[in-house]
Every structure is written in structure tokens, then in C-alpha cells.
Amino acid sequence: MTAAVDIHEAVKRYGxxxxxHRVDLSISDNEFFTLLGPSGCxxxxxxxxxxxxxxxxxxxxxxxxxxxxxLEPNRRPxxxxxxxxALFPHMTVIENVAFGLKMKGVDAATRRGRAGRMLDMxxxxxxxxxxxxQLSGGQQxxxxxxxxxxxxxxxxxxxxxxxxxxxxxRQAMRxxxxxxxxxxxxxxxxxxxxxxxxxTMSDRIAVMSEGRVQQVGTARDIYExxxxxxxxxxxxxxxxxxxxxxxVEGGTAEVVLPGGxxxxxxxxxxxxxxxxxxxxxxxxxxxAEADLTATVDRVVYLGTDLQVMVRLEGGTPFSLRMQNAxxxxxxxxxxxxxxxxxxxxxxLLAD
Amino acid sequence: xxxxxxxxxxLAMTIICLVxxxxxxxxxxxxxxxxxxxxxxxxxxxLRWYGDVFTGPEAGRFGQAAWNSLTIALxxxxxxxxxxxAAALAMIRGGVFRGRQASFAxxxxxxxxxxxxxAVSTLIFFSTxxxxxxxxxxxxxxxTFCIPFAYLPIAARLEGIEGHYExxxxxxxxxxxxxxxxxxxxxxxxxxxxxxLLAFIISLDDFIITNFVKGAGMETLPTAIFGSVKQGIKPxxxxxxxxxxxxxxxxxxxxxxxxxxxxxxx
Numbered sequence: 037m038t039a040a041v042d043i044h045e046a047v048k049r050y051g052x053x054x055x056x057h058r059v060d061l062s063i064s065d066n067e068f069f070t071l072l073g074p075s076g077c078x079x080x081x082x083x084x085x086x087x088x089x090x091x092x093x094x095x096x097x098x099x100x101x102x103x104x105x106x107l108e109p110n111r112r113p114x115x116x117x118x119x120x121x122a123l124f125p126h127m128t129v130i131e132n133v134a135f136g137l138k139m140k141g142v143d144a145a146t147r148r149g150r151a152g153r154m155l156d157m158x159x160x161x162x163x164x165x166x167x168x169x170q171l172s173g174g175q176q177x178x179x180x181x182x183x184x185x186x187x188x189x190x191x192x193x194x195x196x197x198x199x200x201x202x203x204x205x206r207q208a209m210r211x212x213x214x215x216x217x218x219x220x221x222x223x224x225x226x227x228x229x230x231x232x233x234x235x236t237m238s239d240r241i242a243v244m245s246e247g248r249v250q251q252v253g254t255a256r257d258i259y260e261x262x263x264x265x266x267x268x269x270x271x272x273x274x275x276x277x278x279x280x281x282x283x284v285e286g287g288t289a290e291v292v293l294p295g296g297x298x299x300x301x302x303x304x305x306x307x308x309x310x311x312x313x314x315x316x317x318x319x320x321x322x323x324a325e326a327d328l329t330a331t332v333d334r335v336v337y338l339g340t341d342l343q344v345m346v347r348l349e350g351g352t353p354f355s356l357r358m359q360n361a362x363x364x365x366x367x368x369x370x371x372x373x374x375x376x377x378x379x380x381x382x383x384l385l386a387d
Numbered sequence: 388x389x390x391x392x393x394x395x396x397x398l399a400m401t402i403i404c405l406v407x408x409x410x411x412x413x414x415x416x417x418x419x420x421x422x423x424x425x426x427x428x429x430x431x432x433x434l435r436w437y438g439d440v441f442t443g444p445e446a447g448r449f450g451q452a453a454w455n456s457l458t459i460a461l462x463x464x465x466x467x468x469x470x471x472x473a474a475a476l477a478m479i480r481g482g483v484f485r486g487r488q489a490s491f492a493x494x495x496x497x498x499x500x501x502x503x504x505x506a507v508s509t510l511i512f513f514s515t516x517x518x519x520x521x522x523x524x525x526x527x528x529x530x531t532f533c534i535p536f537a538y539l540p541i542a543a544r545l546e547g548i549e550g551h552y553e554x555x556x557x558x559x560x561x562x563x564x565x566x567x568x569x570x571x572x573x574x575x576x577x578x579x580x581x582x583x584l585l586a587f588i589i590s591l592d593d594f595i596i597t598n599f600v601k602g603a604g605m606e607t608l609p610t611a612i613f614g615s616v617k618q619g620i621k622p623x624x625x626x627x628x629x630x631x632x633x634x635x636x637x638x639x640x641x642x643x644x645x646x647x648x649x650x651x652x653x
Binding site for chain 2: 087088089108109110114115118120121126135136139140182183184187213290326
């Protein structure tokens with residue numbers, strides 16, 4: 037099946053600065069796909085390349101098989117929800133929503149009907165004749181969505197659309213966006229730096245850093261099986277330990293922990309030598325059958341959880357999470373504790 | 388922190404400034420309603436000098452001069468506004484190009500060069516290329532020095548309009564021309580109108596440059612007034628001056644209000 041969007045060896049250079057290094061990505065039809073990364077990682081540049089606001093230095097951008105890399109933005113059947121919405125301030129809400137249809141040459145009656153249905157879909161029918169500056173941030177956001185969806189784009193691009201909203205609204209919009217994507221069946225490409233947003237909504241996520249795609253996978257893939265230090269550290273919390281690899285075979289490695297204890301764990305590399313081990317804090321328990329020995333520094337109360345900060349022998353800081361259950365008594369600072377790595381806690385990274 | 392109002396001498400300074408600036412204008416405005424033929428003796432409130440402006444012995448001369456002033460101001464400010472709009476688009480939406488800094492200086496040069504220098508050099512230029520001084524030379528000169536006055540409010544307005552609007556329009560299938568006509572131009576309009584009004588007033592009020600390039604027998608309102616004054620100040624001059632003051636205040640106020648209204652919806 038042809039991919040909705042196929043980025044093929046795309047490079048973007050601004051003078052001597054390279055913003056994107058040979059990016060390859062394939063996004064399926066009807067997928068909620070997220071580009072996730074810190075600011076400056078190239079995610080917005082990539083989105084703007086698909087929209088047509090940045091030209092592609094090298095490589096191809098294919099939309100359902102057709103290379104659109106050289107097309108003007110108005111010739112591309114994709115629409116964008118901008119970070120600050122960019123609603124036209126001199127037009128009413130309904131005129132905003134109908135604008136794309138008008139430019140496509142749809143007749144007045146049809147576009148009024150369709151724009152009305154779009155406003156219905158985002159629950160703003162009552163606001164059709166208001167001006168954008170008479171709406172709240174959340175309402176403007178929904179108008180921007182309706183405006184971008186009204187011309188029935190093949191792909192909808194969303195550039196950090198929730199970042200200007202407050203927390204409660206953002207959480208509600210996540211659910212709404214996901215629902216909207218499923219109802220319309222349109223491919224969504226969503227850009228964000230917020231990992232929680234990415235994990236809760238996406239079918240698949242591309243984690244980006246320094247102009248490269250680091251890993252592509254489902255939320256579970258990138259959380260449970262990160263390939264490198266960047267992904268392991270960026271998604272959730274983790275402990276990174278540099279370890280010696282004793283043996284690596286068929287995706288499983290035997291590594292030597294500080295203190296000499298050996299464990300086997302899944303591996304993202306096939307090369308022996310020294311690599312980093314990622315250990316998720318919530319998969320560690322305090323136990324007598326210890327893989328690691330540590331001294332407690334302090335215990336931080338987080339409500340549902342307790343974060344226990346410890347130091348391994350040799351002084352490496354390390355942290356673990358305990359559920360704040362009634363039967364749990366947290367360790368005292370200064371105490372020596374044994375740490376047990378649960379099944380799937382550790383993963384050997386490629387770097 | 389104390390506001391500026393609490394500095395010692397604030398009130399006195401303010402009063403001195405206001406008196407120096409506005410007392411002459413107030414005197415002219417008040418005496419334009421003088422009933423007597425003297426310019427210093429008060430002879431009761433009357434509109435006779437306003438009547439004199441429109442029907443008196445000099446009415447024909449002033450009428451022709453006013454017509455010249457208005458048509459020149461209209462054409463020059465409209466053309467200057469069109470040029471200034473194009474210049475603002477190039478400077479602010481044109482990205483980085485060679486000579487951008489130099490272009491900016493060039494556009495705004497008439498604001499910095501002494502007016503008398505422009506007047507002399509413009510006259511020399513016209514005579515060098517063999518253009519006879521008259522209506523056309525006044526128009527061309529006005530058009531030139533009106534550009535920066537139109538440019539400044541237009542550029543300020545355009546700078547406040549984020550690029551996202553045009554991108555959103557292009558994203559929604561508008562061509563470059565449609566994005567400009569349907570989105571950018573309406574958003575720029577308060578700046579354009581206010582630039583046009585300023586240019587119009589600057590052209591209407593200009594004396595020095597006009598006096599140099601007008602040629603014999605051609606008068607605008609300011610040069611006609613100056614011509615009359617040379618033979619002694621009569622109260623009808625005060626009436627004309629007050630009328631011009633009124634038009635200026637009206638236009639500048641309109642420019643200010645339009646610009647301010649525009650700022651509320653960026």
C-alpha cells in the first residue's frame with residue numbers, strides 16, 4: 037500500500053547549517069503520527085517541508101506516491117493547524133472556516149453548508165458570526181482545526197497546536213483530537229515537544245534530535261525499547277549506567293553491573309565493549325536479592341509515588357520510584373539498600 | 388517610583404511649552420473671526436473674512452491656488468502611498484537582499500536632508516533635464532518627499548502583522564496574489580490609510596520646495612498666502628490659515644485614530 041507521506045532522504049540546509057540530515061520516514065494512511073523532540077531538533081522544519089513553506093535542499097517528499105517537494109503550498113492537498121492558529125482577524129469565524137473552500141472554487145451555498153458542519157463538529161456553531169478575537173484560546177484552537185479540515189485535506193499537519201492552552205484544556209483537547217482523527221479518517225502529522233502528548237495520542241512516534249530521526253515506533257516501543265541514550269533519556273525518566281558487555285547474541289546481552297553482578301537484558305546493539313544501560317526507575321524494587329547495592333540520599337514525596345534518590349557504590353547517582361502505598365515504609369536517608377532490577381527494567385543501548 | 392508629574396518645575400515647563408507652541412496658532416485662529424479690518428484691533432466676532440476668502444477680490448487667486456494644492460496633494464499622496472506600500476513589502480517581507488540597508492536609508496533620506504537642500508537640488512535637477520517648472524514639477528517633487536511620510540506608518544503596521552496569516556492563506560489554497568489581496572492588504576489597510584493621510588497633509592502644507600520648483604504664475608495655497616503676506620497681512624490671511632489648520636488637524640487626527648483602531652486587531 038502507498039504511504040500517505042513518504043519522506044525520502046530529505047536534507048535541509050540553511051547556508052552551512054544543516055537542519056535535517058537525510059531523513060527517511062514513511063507515514064501510513066489514517067495514521068496519527070507524531071514528530072517528537074526538543075526545540076531545534078528539526079521537527080517543525082520537517083512539517084513545514086511537507087506543507088510547502090520550506091523548500092527541500094535534497095531528497096523527495098511524496099504524498100500518496102506523488103513527489104510534491106517542488107509544489108507551491110497552495111497546490112498541496114495538505115492543511116496546517118498553526119501554533120498560534122493564525123485565524124484571519126478581519127473575517128468572521130465562518131468566513132475563516134470557509135476560506136479554503138472558497139479558494140478551491142467551491143460555490144457559496146456548498147461552502148457555507150460544509151463550513152457550518154465543520155463548526156458543528158467542533159461544537160462552535162453558535163459562534164459562526166463572531167470575530168476571532170471574541171473567542172477564547174481554546175475556541176480559536178477549534179476554529180483553526182475546523183478551518184484546516186474543511187477542505188478535506190489528504191493529510192492534516194498540526195504544529196504544536198496545544199502549546200498555547202492551559203493544562204486542563206490541553207488534556208481535554210488531546211482526547212478530542214484523537215477522536216477527530218478517528219472520525220475523519222484523515223492522516224494527522226502532529227509536532228510536539230511534549231512527550232506526554234505524544235504518548236497519549238499517537239499511533240506511531242518519530243523521536244527527533246539534532247536534525248535526525250532517532251527512532252520510530254509506537255509509544256510502547258520507544259518507551260520500553262529505546263535504541264539510544266537520547267531516546268531513553270528524552271522519553272520518561274531513566275538511569276543510564278555505563279557497563280561492560282560480556283556477551284551479546286540474538287538481541288540479548290549479558291552485562292556486568294557496577295559491583296560485579298551479571299544480568300541478561302534485551303539489547304539494541306550487537307557490538308560488544310562498553311555501552312550504556314538504561315534502567316527505568318519504576319522497574320526497580322528494594323530487595324535483599326540485590327543486583328546493585330546503594331546508599332539512600334533522600335526520599336522525595338510526589339503524591340502517587342515516592343522518588344528514592346540513591347548513590348551506587350562508587351558514587352553514581354541513581355533513582356527509583358515506589359508506589360505510595362500504605363504498606364510501604366520508605367527507606368531512611370543514609371541506609372544501605374539492595375536494588376533488584378525487575379523483568380524488563382534494563383535495556384542495553386546502542387551508544 | 389514617582390511619576391514625571393512629580394518632578395519640580397513640571398507644571399511650569401509644560402505651560403511654557405504649550406504657550407510657545409500654540410499661542411501663535413490661537414491668536415491667528417481667534418483673530419480670523421475679527422470684525423475689524425485691523426489685524427490687531429478687536430472689532431467684535433464676525434465671519435466677514437471667511438466670506439472675503441470665498442468672494443473677496445483675492446478669491447479667484449486663492450481658489451485657483453487651493454485647487455492646485457488639493458489636486459497635487461491628492462495625486463502625489465496616492466502615488467507616494469502606492470510606492471511606499473511596495474517599498475514596505477520589499478523591506479519587511481522581502482527577506483534579506485543586497486542593498487537592503489541602503490534602500491532603507493534611501494527611502495527615508497528626505498526626512499533627514501534639510502528641506503532647502505532638497506529644494507535647490509530638485510530645481511537644479513529639473514532645469515538640467517530641461518523640464519519647465521510648473522504644475523508637473525511641483526507634483527513630482529511632492530511625490531518624492533511624500534514617500535517616507537507614507538512609508539513609516541505602513542512599514543510599522545506591516546511589521547506588526549505576523550507572517551503566519553499569509554502562510555495560512557497559502558496553505559488554504561490561495562495563490563500569492565490572493566493571499567496578498569484577501570489577507571495582507573486588508574490587514575495593512577489602517578497603516579496605508581494613515582500613511583496616505585500624512586502624505587496628503589505634508590504635500591498640502593509644503594512651502595519651501597514648492598516655492599523653488601513652482602515656476603512663474605503657478606501658485607499653491609501656501610505660496611499664494613506668502614505672496615499676499617508680502618504686501619501686508621490682512622485678516623483674510625488669518626481666515627485661510629485657520630481653514631488650513633482645521634484641515635490639517637482633521638487629517639492628522641483621522642490618521643491617528645485609524646492607526647489606533649487598527650492596532651486593536653493585529
